[in-house]
Amino acid sequence: MADKSQNRERRKPAMTIKERRAEKREKQFQSEQLTPRRKRATPA
Structure with missing residues (x-):
């Protein structure tokens, strides 16, 4: 259980x-x- 955090970091993200x-x-x-919900670049 103590190696849990270390194990997680050893693996690639x-x-x-x-x-x-x-x-x-x-x-x-x-x-x-x-389905265009909102227009980001083009102002309407």
């Missing part, structure tokens, strides 16, 4: 914040193309 954000942005972009 599942996803960095940057990768996570990029993936989220891609997913959002795809979903926005199908």
Whole structure:
């Protein structure tokens, strides 16, 4: 039980914040193309 935190750090991280954000942005972009909920770049 004492090695729990060390074990976690030894493993490679599942996803960095940057990768996570990029993936989220891609997913959002795809979903926005199908169903545009809000317009980010183009003001209406």
